[in-house]
Amino acid sequence: MKEMKHTWSLQSEAVRAVHLIKIHGLDGLHRAGFRRRQSMYFVKSTWNVDGYDWEVRLYPSHVDGSSLSSYNVALKLIFLGEAGGIDVTANLTCRLVDPSGALQPSAEKITATTSFRRPSDSSESLRLMSLGDVFGSAIPVPSSNLPQHLGQLLESHAGADVTFAVSRESFAAHKNILAARSPEKTSRRVESQEMEPSVFGALLRFIYTDVVPEFDKKMEPATATLAQHLLVAADRYGLDRLKAMCERRLAAARLKARCVEFITGESRKTLDAVMETQGFKDLMVNSPSLLAELLVAAHGNGRKN
Incomplete structure (x- = not known):
């Protein structure tokens, strides 16, 4: 353990x-x-x-x-x-x-x-x-460690009584925990070809621990893709909290894309005005990766023009 x-x-x-x-x-x-x-x-x-x-x-x-x-x-x-x-x-x-x-x-x-x-x-x-x-x-009083214990139970497969076959990969789980978290009924063996194993693994971990560790990282294309697939799965299995988390994550990604598109749009004056603000100076110090993304987008639009 x-x-x-x-x-x-x-x-x-x-x-x-x-x-x-x-x-x-x-x-x-x-x-x-x-x-x-x-x-x-x-x-x-x-x-x-x-x-x-x-x-x-x-x-x-x-x-x-x-x-x-x-x-x-x-x-x-x-x-x-x-x-x-x-x-x-x-x-x-x-x-x-x-x-x-x-x-x-x-x-x-x-x-x-x-x-x-x-x-x-x-x-x-x-x-x-x-x-x-x-x-x-x-x-x-120690903080609750129930999610960690359930995560360990998932990893250990101890007492597992249901198996999911997802694109040639197997996942062991516990029917009682699944029943408590989702209204979807399960048999002892479930086969699914509609979902990638990585997505199903993240879904199963959320069911046990109530978290998606990938969402704690900076938004990347892979994270956005995972959120899209988890959103579909959350809607299918009745996981309302996961559905809201995915929608929020995707909304943040779309908002960032729209902001970059606006700043680096057709008018050079917009970019110049933004670069004069205190917010842009803070961005240079605190979020160099986002700044690099913004500059790449601006350079691409400049070449098109």
């Missing part, structure tokens, strides 16, 4: 999850002695955010002082998953919510963004509870 090249894109959007943690009997826990055991927590809530498991723990420790109604309620975010070689970045945002609805929710308190690698990692504690916002990190 050929070596695959991967490109990576960065998913920059944060993934947010909002949860409500309900705490009952907090004052009773304080009076029962939890205020002296600050390392203990009595409520935990486990969430799954963006494919990672998280746990939020509540520590109902009491603030030393004369007021029994003053609490230092702490929340801690625990990462339970495995990040592998990629950091998972997250933070925790919390606010108090009045169960009766008489009071407005308190202002949000948020931790600093923290990177997690192991389950033992955790964020800093907060002094407020109850709504938690957990953000999944930006994780690099």
Whole structure:
């Protein structure tokens, strides 16, 4: 199998999850002695955010002082998953919510963004509870390589169950892929004398990969000829995308030919005027092959005159 090249894109959007943690009997826990055991927590809530498991723990420790109604309620975010070689970045945002609805929710308190690698990692504690916002990190995702894999499948002939005989050349393919891409029905063996093998090969590769590599090159007579034949084949097999690609490619070729014909026409003044423009100067720098084609056409018309 050929070596695959991967490109990576960065998913920059944060993934947010909002949860409500309900705490009952907090004052009773304080009076029962939890205020002296600050390392203990009595409520935990486990969430799954963006494919990672998280746990939020509540520590109902009491603030030393004369007021029994003053609490230092702490929340801690625990990462339970495995990040592998990629950091998972997250933070925790919390606010108090009045169960009766008489009071407005308190202002949000948020931790600093923290990177997690192991389950033992955790964020800093907060002094407020109850709504938690957990953000999944930006994780690099490889771009789709399905077309490359299907192209390799076409080249390997693995699992092929249909054969096309085109002008004494054979092409192996897969009926299911052909059926998914084209409404044209196929039998186990198909013979065709109406198409050149090079054209059929390009057609088959497009069916598997959705691209025509020849169209990425500069327009040449051979490319224009291929586009003409593929246009006929695309219309026959119901490949609308390929048909549009061929029409666009051929339109560009015809437009270029008309422009060259206009510039190098009967009047020398037209060519002289074009040569004075900034566009012509850019053409000299960026497209020497097109410039050469233009000069050859102008020279030919000059000899005729």
